[in-house]
Amino acid sequence: MRPIDLAREHGLSAQAVRNYDAAGILPPSERSATGYRYYTPLHAQALRTFLALRRGHGHQRAAEIMRAINRGDTDSVYRLIDAAHVALLAERDTRTEVAATLGALSAAAPTQVGGRPLTVGELARRIGVHPATLRTWETEGILRPQRDRATGYREYGPDCVRDAEIARQLRRGGYLLRQVAQFLESLREAGGTDALSAFLSSWQDRLATRSRDLLAGAAQLDAYLTLFGHP
Incomplete structure (x- = not known):
């Protein structure tokens, strides 16, 4: 998938997806021979997860959670989630x-x-x-x-x-x-x-x-963790 393919689902711009990629919110992406980024269903779920988490946790905390997952630091993920609750x-x-x-x-x-x-x-x-x-x-x-x-x-x-x-x-x-x-x-x-x-x-x-937003974010997070563990 291209950045615009991920963006359309959420009414975002392709540049917003690139920004999230650069911020470490999405897992590392690969590039084609011509230098264009391309994404997989794992990236699509990462974007869904971040946007869902953002409603309950706010932008900064949601970004911290995603970066922790993407570097394999699940302990920090659980600590951030627990602290919010x-x-x-x-x-x-x-x-x-x-x-x-x-x-x-x-x-x-x-x-x-x-x-x-x-x-x-x-x-x-x-x-x-x-x-x-x-x-x-x-x-x-x-x-x-x-x-x-x-x-x-x-x-x-x-x-x-x-x-x-x-x-x-x-x-x-x-x-x-x-x-x-x-x-x-x-x-x-x-x-x-x-x-x-x-x-x-x-x-x-x-x-x-806020409680409902945290639950919705947790559902997407669980789906992402499952994909992330078994790409």
Whole structure:
């Protein structure tokens, strides 16, 4: 087969196939007497595998997996695959924890100490972070505490406590500060409940899609490993 023959199946250009070949994503190809590359069903399956893996793993990780196979390093292949599933499981657990936390916070407003707002130290102890972390979150727009008019000290009311609980769970799940800030901003703008429901539903949909993409990639990978072992 020629590069264009592999490309047509996926709506790619022949140059894209050549680029994948040069990047080591396809196994080594041979050339005709006139210098043109030609490919076999093994190369066709390699391209199918890479494109399927890319949906679940991303371009860079999918390329790493293919290069590891093509150099015969199956141990690295399995490690990369396992790491992706471990990361997805961790994110799934984080989503469950966030949903539980938000559900509890929606059911009842956070209890304040003595009926008053919390201080920075009290809130830090409550959620298990360092006070400096709360100040960083404030700088990033995650928290918006009020200030005591007499002392100038920060005061964290129910909304701030809720936001801090959400931030803690999202940060544990690997979310960047700017991502946490963006979510909390949308939550404030939407008024709370609707944004929470939409966020959790969208998150669950992304997890389900990623799981299915990983499964589809694994099916193509298994086919490629079989061909690669018995060309």
